[in-house]
Amino acid sequence: xxxxxxxxxTMGAIGLMGAMASLLVMLSLTPSxxxxxxYALMRGTMGAIATWIFFPSLGxxxxxxxxxxxxxxxxxxxGWAWLKAATGILVFExxxxxxxGPMQQEAELSAGALAxxxxxxxxxxxxxxxxxxxxxxxxxxxxxxxxxxxxPRLMRVSK
Numbered sequence: 001x002x003x004x005x006x007x008x009x010t011m012g013a014i015g016l017m018g019a020m021a022s023l024l025v026m027l028s029l030t031p032s033x034x035x036x037x038x039y040a041l042m043r044g045t046m047g048a049i050a051t052w053i054f055f056p057s058l059g060x061x062x063x064x065x066x067x068x069x070x071x072x073x074x075x076x077x078x079g080w081a082w083l084k085a086a087t088g089i090l091v092f093e094x095x096x097x098x099x100x101g102p103m104q105q106e107a108e109l110s111a112g113a114l115a116x117x118x119x120x121x122x123x124x125x126x127x128x129x130x131x132x133x134x135x136x137x138x139x140x141x142x143x144x145x146x147x148x149x150x151x152p153r154l155m156r157v158s159k
Contacts (some may be wrong), residue, residue: 002072009064013145015057019049020138023099027131033110033123040110047107050100058095062088079154080147087140098133 026046031038065088068075075081102124112118 002068005064005068005071009061009068012057012059012061012064013141015053016061017138017141017145019054019057020099020134020141022049023054023103024131024134024138027127027134030127033113033120036110036114036120039123040114043103043107043110047103050103054095054103055100058092062092078151080151083154084144084147087144091137091140091144094133094137099130099137102130 023046026042026049030042030046033039066085069081069085106124109118110123113120113123
């Protein structure tokens with residue numbers, strides 16, 4: 001069970017970080033909303049990556065990691081494991097609020113604008129917030145990888 005959870009956690013992390021890197025590249029190549037067809041295509045693709053790669057990978061990473069902590073007694077007093085769990089939960093929440101939701105919403109809005117149901121002026125002109133969120137989440141995910149590999153001796157504070 002331990003190896004299975006480690007495998008699932010690692011595969012999830014690979015998918016998660018790959019999705020974040022892909023989304024960052026796509027954000028840097030996204031045309032302005034004035035080029036509506038190209039903008040809608042790019043945002044639709046980004047919405048699909050967020051829905052079908054980012055979100056499942058995020059869930060798999062978090063669930064496998066928490067199960068590994070719960071089932072492996074050696075992790076119960078390991079400070080690095082609890083730090084990874086805390087930052088993993090933060091990445092999960094931030095992933096919903098800052099990545100998945102905005103990506104899906106903008107994909108729907110741009111498709112609606114392309115179909116003539118929505119005014120194109122309502123589309124997001126600035127992608128900076130999404131880009132910044134992805135950079136922060138990618139940095140935190142990298143710290144989690146570092147914690148998992150080097151497992152520094154962090155003491156868990158007990159009362």
